[in-house]
Amino acid sequence: xxxxxxxxxLPLTRRLTLLFTTVAALVVLGLGALFLVEIERHFVELxxxxxxxxxxxxxxxxxxxxxxDDARQRLGEALSYHHDLYALxxxxxxxxxxxxEGFTSTMRGEKTLGxxxxxxxxxxxxxxxxxxxxxxxxxxxxxxxxxxxxxxxDTQHHTQFLDGLRRSLTLYVLAAIALCGLLSWLAARQGxxxxxxxxxxxxxxxxxxxxxxxxxxxxxxxxxxxxxxxxRMLDRLQxxxxxxxxxxxxxxxxLRTPISNLLTQTQVALASRRDxxxxxxILASNAEEFERLARMVSDMLLLAKTERGVxxxxxxxxxxxxxxxxxxxxxxxxxxxxxxxxxxxxDGEVEGDRLMFRRAVSNLLSNALRHTPEDxxxxxxxxxxxxxxxxxxxxxxADIDPKLLPRLFDRFYRADPSRAHPDxxxxxxxxAITRAxxxxxxxxxxxxxxxxxxxxxxxxxxxxxxxxx
Numbered sequence: 001x002x003x004x005x006x007x008x009x010l011p012l013t014r015r016l017t018l019l020f021t022t023v024a025a026l027v028v029l030g031l032g033a034l035f036l037v038e039i040e041r042h043f044v045e046l047x048x049x050x051x052x053x054x055x056x057x058x059x060x061x062x063x064x065x066x067x068x069d070d071a072r073q074r075l076g077e078a079l080s081y082h083h084d085l086y087a088l089x090x091x092x093x094x095x096x097x098x099x100x101e102g103f104t105s106t107m108r109g110e111k112t113l114g115x116x117x118x119x120x121x122x123x124x125x126x127x128x129x130x131x132x133x134x135x136x137x138x139x140x141x142x143x144x145x146x147x148x149x150x151x152x153x154d155t156q157h158h159t160q161f162l163d164g165l166r167r168s169l170t171l172y173v174l175a176a177i178a179l180c181g182l183l184s185w186l187a188a189r190q191g192x193x194x195x196x197x198x199x200x201x202x203x204x205x206x207x208x209x210x211x212x213x214x215x216x217x218x219x220x221x222x223x224x225x226x227x228x229x230x231x232r233m234l235d236r237l238q239x240x241x242x243x244x245x246x247x248x249x250x251x252x253x254x255l256r257t258p259i260s261n262l263l264t265q266t267q268v269a270l271a272s273r274r275d276x277x278x279x280x281x282i283l284a285s286n287a288e289e290f291e292r293l294a295r296m297v298s299d300m301l302l303l304a305k306t307e308r309g310v311x312x313x314x315x316x317x318x319x320x321x322x323x324x325x326x327x328x329x330x331x332x333x334x335x336x337x338x339x340x341x342x343x344x345x346x347d348g349e350v351e352g353d354r355l356m357f358r359r360a361v362s363n364l365l366s367n368a369l370r371h372t373p374e375d376x377x378x379x380x381x382x383x384x385x386x387x388x389x390x391x392x393x394x395x396x397x398a399d400i401d402p403k404l405l406p407r408l409f410d411r412f413y414r415a416d417p418s419r420a421h422p423d424x425x426x427x428x429x430x431x432a433i434t435r436a437x438x439x440x441x442x443x444x445x446x447x448x449x450x451x452x453x454x455x456x457x458x459x460x461x462x463x464x465x466x467x468x469x
Contacts, residue, residue: 359434
């Protein structure tokens with residue numbers, strides 16, 4: 001566990017270098033070992049062929065010998081030119097027919113001929129020297145009884161060659177591993193250079209510098225997806241940070257007016273003695289400002305809850321037409337005052353929080369009535385499909401600039417440059433709350449405007465995404 005944790009804390013460059021070097025070392029060591037094994041096997045086969053060649057020579061010499069002395073003389077002459085080769089020839093009674101100089105009894109080894117074997121090849125160690133041996137029987141020309149023959153070839157020259165080869169391979173392997181380690185480090189460092197560049201760019205991102213982006217085109221394909229995701233994350237952060245900045249500015253602007261009014265009226269009231277009626281008027285005015293502040297705080301709390309993705313407090317299935325009709329009845333007096341005609345058509349069921357649904361539709365109706373001229377129309381159209389129920393609030397009046405439509409649902413945003421409507425005490429949070437309510441239900445709200453007709457469409461899915469079972 002500790003080793004795994006330590007390995008996990010290693011820098012990626014060092015980790016890749018160790019992995020590449022280990023793989024290269026295993027490959028080089030494997031090739032070296034395979035080469036040595038094949039060389040040694042080749043030497044064994046060479047010695048076997050040499051010993052078999054000497055077997056044929058001895059068999060021929062014995063076949064042509066006329067006597068024991070003739071055989072001894074012929075073998076001495078034939079084998080005197082073969083260095084590092086030792087031979088012993090014995091008859092059936094163990095009498096020595098021929099013995100090479102330097103042949104000892106231990107060179108015979110324990111290798112014997114089995115039943116049906118014409119020869120037996122073996123490996124023998126005599127002191128520090130290794131021999132390859134061959135045991136066979138040969139029939140001399142002067143007798144019908146076969147003789148036992150033992151021959152041994154000294155492999156010292158092979159051993160010296162293999163020792164030198166091992167030393168050379170050891171030096172080569174060490175040099176190859178060191179070179180592979182260096183090349184692996186260079187390759188890993190060069191390959192991870194785009195990550196270091198991305199790190200340096202990310203380090204430059206601050207609250208004042210959110211425009212830095214990752215170099216998607218300048219990084220390898222494997223890192224392009226990461227760079228793109230980081231850029232999307234930075235885009236989202238920049239947008240959220242900009243919204244937060246705008247919200248802070250707008251919130252300060254919105255709070256400044258009622259607080260300034262409260263402070264001014266209080267200071268005027270304290271400047272001199274007033275009668276009770278005047279104090280009541282001042283207190284009533286202050287109460288209106290406090291109510292405005294309370295609504296603003298309440299709206300901000302609602303937005304904070306819905307934007308965090310909390311579950312709906314009271315989820316139920318209800319008729320959208322029934323609640324829409326109740327809202328039209330509530331706003332009927334306002335509509336009659338401005339001679340605005342109200343219409344309602346369609347029906348559908350909504351699965352969600354009834355109070356939040358009414359708040360969203362009420363915000364749209366209030367907004368529509370505020371911007372509809374006299375003798376205009378405000379209509380609610382409800383449509384239901386197997387996937388969702390859509391509530392559309394439309395009103396006649398001046399078109400909204402298409403450039404302003406995406407920002408209508410921002411907090412404290414007003415299309416009117418003066419930032420306030422003389423006939424309204426709205427705080428600029430109504431449409432933002434409507435969007436938050438729609439998203440809390442898993443739906444959405446959209447706005448279109450053109451040809452004298454402005455439409456706000458609320459879409460409520462039949463089964464809210466992410467709702468608990």
